[in-house]
Amino acid sequence: MRKMAALLIALMVLVMALPMTGIAEGAIDTSEHVKIVYLVTGDKPTNRTDEVLAKINELLTEKINAELEFRWIEWTDWQTQYNLALATQSGDxxxxxxxxxxxxxxxxxxxxxxxxxxxxxxKTYAPKTWESVSEAHWELCKYNGEIYLMPEDNYAQWTNHGFMYRGDWAREAGLENGVHSWADLGVYFQYIKDNKDGVIPWDANGNGSSYSPQMAGGWQASHTGNIAIEGFPVSIFYGNSKDDPYTLSRYYLEGDELINFAKEMKKWADAGFWRADVLNYTGDVAAEMEEGQTGAHQHHTQTWTGERTTMERKQPGSDLGFFWFGEEANNLIALNITHGAMAVAAQSKHPERALMVYDLMRNDPEIYHLMQYGFEGEMYTVDENGLFSRPEGFEDGTDGVSFNFWWGRNDGLEYRNAELDWDAIQKLYETYDSVKIDYPYGQYIYDNSMVGVFMDNLSNVYNTYMPRIVFGMNDDPEAIVAEFRQALQDAGIETVMAEVQSQMDAVYKK
Amino acid sequence: MWFFACSSEQNHVQGVDSLAKSKKASSVVTYRRPSLGKVLWQNKTLILMCLPAIVFFFVFSYMPMPGAYIAFTNFQYNKGIFDSPFVGLRNFQFLFQSGQLTLLLRNTVLYNLAFIILGNVLQLFFAIMLNEVQAKTYKKVSQSVMFLPYFISDVLVALLVYNLLNYDYGFISHLVRSLGGEMPKVYQNANAWPFIIVLVNLWKSTGYGTVVYFAAITGMDSSMMEAAQIDGANAWQRIRYITLPTLKPTVIILFLFAIGGILKGNFGLFYNLVGNNSMLFKTTDIIETYVYRSMMNSFNFSQSSAVGLFQSVVGFFIVLGANAFVKHLDPDYALF
Structure with missing residues (x-):
């Protein structure tokens, strides 16, 4: 009996001491040196990234006994390679x-x-990140009630698409204020075609279907109030308008606007605004524009901010402007906070330390500045206005640093680039801010399990017809739109629309 | 494949050899079937030579085979292939629901038939021609030059074709225009592509196949040729009555191998040449490119594996059928 009592008391002591051991362990155990592998999209850099990484690893070892290693997903075939790396992960x-x-x-x-x-x-391993992201923003990172992503939600940027055009040529074409609509763009292209010998107005590299959603969606943004819903394998799912966002738009199934688009693009194709074999052409449009061989480049605002400076250097006086899709209709959606985010790999052997590394990358000024700009004094200097500049003759490709850290940039630590034309950028951003609305579908995550089979066939229909509509590669625009719509019907679009609508209703019409 | 053909022939020779030895021995003891171990030991050199191929096929073809189970699951990255939920035949629906299956099968099979038939005819033709050439240096050089295109990647081939044929700046377009002609827009004309693709494929593969056949010809017993020559057979007769019949087993084996892949297209070639140019799909879309286009956004391993499994199983039965047919005609030429 005494033994029994002693045992019981011992047990009690143990139980009562448990919370104490818990507290004692609250100081995180970092005795083991670990290597955290960071999967990132981009070509393996040949500049001074490795030197900077070595310095960062010294700091990381000192602070949390860890080091960082890159695993690059190069741009060649990146979508496949990226998903493959995720699917075949084994703690690597x-x-x-x-x-x-x-x-x-x-x-x-x-x-x-x-x-x-x-x-x-x-809270334990990434406390600064946890605090800096608001509760509402964490909500947008949840799937099935669990947080999967740490969002880049404190970084101002715009990645809405549009056309970069040369301001000098636009003025010559009689467009005093630049290009601000698809109609202006047509005038601009026609002027180039007629007056700039050897220049292809827009030498689009149409091989690869990436232009389809941008161009078709661009026309749609400019001519309707439709709002694109993210996360679908096919870009045909839009909400009606900002006043009625949770009803699916039937733009791709009926109505005249898509036909108007097809007709206009057919006109442009026939006028020779791009080459006849555009669908098999694989050139580098930006490089051609910098050489003065083409007059436009279709990409997003963030690209334009840098390209404007580059163009000013390579084509002095070019005054690169930006016509953004949706400009005519003031239809603009602010960037979703998960346009960039960091996740921890499911099979990671050191998820805690991975979070600690991320917390430092995102919030530690010394590491952040090394990562984004390199060695201060040697690779960049910062003036009293917080603008950074590179030394004379600095070439990013050889002298720069590339962490491609697009998953947690932090405006609190960013320096503005002194080279960029902040007056022009600020002016555009102010316009954006005056018309933008927040992305309305942050809570909705499309579930592919019910209609996946249909979706894959829809994807094929879209990739079959849309490039031909976008680049006017057809004999009769009206007929090809009709054919496209029929093919969508045959592939089960109505079933999918009904399913998506009911999934949306479940989230927004409770 | 050529390696197998040769080694099986040698095996045959050795078999005869050992039979002769055992006949000598049988004057004392009655013939007993040698044990497996003994057979293996007797053929150790041959087996050693085969080993790399055996290891290769084991590692890359047999070991991954259980993974085909992925075609029947809803694959989850964190659960792995065998713990992902089983969904039966659901992943196979996709191809059949697409409404494109007939077109895809037609294109895939017709292209492959063209590749196999035209390819083999050309390869045989060039192999025989090479054999007739007497100048040694010329023979070696031409063989190497013919072989070269085999090593050029499809990406580069596509670029070459584009630079030849594109309407605005292509080499041939320039040529046609400078001669006062009107260049057709090849990249907008679906009917031109069966010819272009077959031509490119032949250009790429003929050299390789030629060497295979040429090797088989070189391995022929030269005494037959000499005898025929003495009997006054001319070159044509020698080809018709000696070379071609001797090559028959090699042709049949290569044909049987090729026909197993009749439902499988050469993705690299088609995708690079045509890309997403949907104006050409009518005559150029094969199963692989269709699956790629449909899946590249959804990244569904299970469904793409289902398509692959479907192609393999059908190919397997076609091989069985073709083999049975060959066996029916002449049992000596069947694979098994």
């Missing part, structure tokens, strides 16, 4: 740069590629 990657709009973050969460991050984990 820890941190994954991802995005809900261009890197399939939600489908990958659904397929189990990422580790769900509990609040406790975040």
């Amino acid at each position: 990657i820890d941190l994954i740069g991802t995005a809900t709009d261009w890197l399939d973050a939600w489908p990958n969460s659904q397929k189990g590629a990422f580790l769900p991050l509990s609040e406790d984990m975040l």
Whole structure:
């Protein structure tokens, strides 16, 4: 009996001491030196990235006994390679740069590629990140009630698409204020065709279907109030308007606007605004524009901010402008906060340390500045206005640093680039701010399990017809739109629309 | 394949050899079937020579085979292939629901038939021609030059074709225009592409196949040729009555191998040449490119594996059928 009592008391002591041991362990155990592998999209840099990484690893070792290693997903075939790396992970990657709009973050969460991050984990191992992201923003990073992503939500940038055009040529074409509509763009292209010998107005590299959603969606943004919903394998799912966002638009199924688009593009194709074999052409449009061989480049605002400076250097006086899709209709959606986000790999052997590394990358000024700009004094200097500049003769490709850290940039630590034309950029951003609305579908994550089979066939229909509509490669625009719509019907578009609508209703019309 | 053909022939020779040895021995003891170990030991050199191929096929073809199970699951990255939920035949629906299956099968099979038939005829033709050439240096050089295109990647080939044929700046367009002609827009004309693709494929593969056949010809017993020559057979007769019949087993084996892949297209070639130019799909879309286009956005391993499995299983039965047919005609030429 005495033994029994002694045992019981011992047990009690143990139980009561438990919380104490818990507290004692609260100081995180970093005795083991670990290597955190960071999966990132981009070509393996040949500049001074490795030198900078070595310095950062010294700091990381000192602070949390860890070091960082890159695993690059090169741009060649990046979509396949990226998803393959996620699917075949075996503890070989820890941190994954991802995005809900261009890197399939939600489908990958659904397929189990990422580790769900509990609040406790975040609070303990990434406390600064946890604090800096608002509760509302964490909500947008949840799937099935669990947090999967750490969003880049404190970084101002615009990645809405449009056309870069040369301001000098636009003025010559009689467009005093520049290009501000598809109609202006047509005038601009025609002027180039007629007056600039040897210049192709827009030498689009149409091989690869990436222009389809941008161009078709661009016309749509400019001529309707429709709002694109992210996360679908096919870009035909739009909400009606900002006043009625949760009803699906039937733009691709009926109405005249798509036909108007097809007709206009057919006109442009016949006028020779791009080459006849555009669908098989693979050139580098930006490089051609910098050489003065083409007059336009279709990409997004963020690209334009840098390209404007480059163009000024290579084509002095070019005054590169930006016509943004949706400009005529003031139809602009602010960037979703998960356009860039970091996730922890599901099979990571050191998820805690991975979070600690991320917390430092994102919030530690010394590491952040090394990562984004390199060695201060040697690779860049900062003036009293907080603008950074590169030394004379600095070439990014050889002297710069590329961490491609697009998953947690932090305006609190960013320096503005002194080279950029901030007056022009600011002017555009102010216009944007005056018309933008927030992305209305942050809570909705499309579930592919019910209608996936249809979706794949729709994807094929879209990729078959849309390039021909976008580049006017058809004999009769009206007929090809009709054919496209019939093919969508045959592939089961109505079933899919009904399913998507009911999924949306479940989220927004409770 | 050529390696197998040769080694099986040698095996045959050795078999005869050992039979002769055992006949000598049988004057004392009755003939007993040698044990497996003994057979292996007797043929150790041959087996050693085969080993790399055996290891290759084991590692890359047999070991991954259980993974084909992925075609029947809803694959989850964190669960792995065998713990992902089983969904039966759902992944196979996609191809059949597409409404494109007939077109895809037609294109895939017709292209492959063209490749196999035209390819083999050309390869045989060039192999025989090479054999008739007497100048040694010329023979070696021409063989190498013919072989070269085989090593050029499809990406480069596509670029070459584009630079030859594109309407605005292509080499041939320039040529046609400078001669006062009107260049057709090749990249907008679906009917031109079966010819272009077959031509490119032949250009790429003829050299390789020629060497295979040429090797088989070189391995022929030269005494037959000499005898025929003495009997006054001319070159044509020698080809018709000696070379071609001797090559028959090689042709049949290569044909049987090729026909197993009749539902499989050469993705690299088609995708690079045509890309997403949907104006050409009518005559150029094969199963692989269709699947790629449909899946590249959704990244569905299970569904794409289902298509692959479907192609393999159908190919397997076609091989069985073709083999049975060959066996029916002449049992000596069948694979098994």
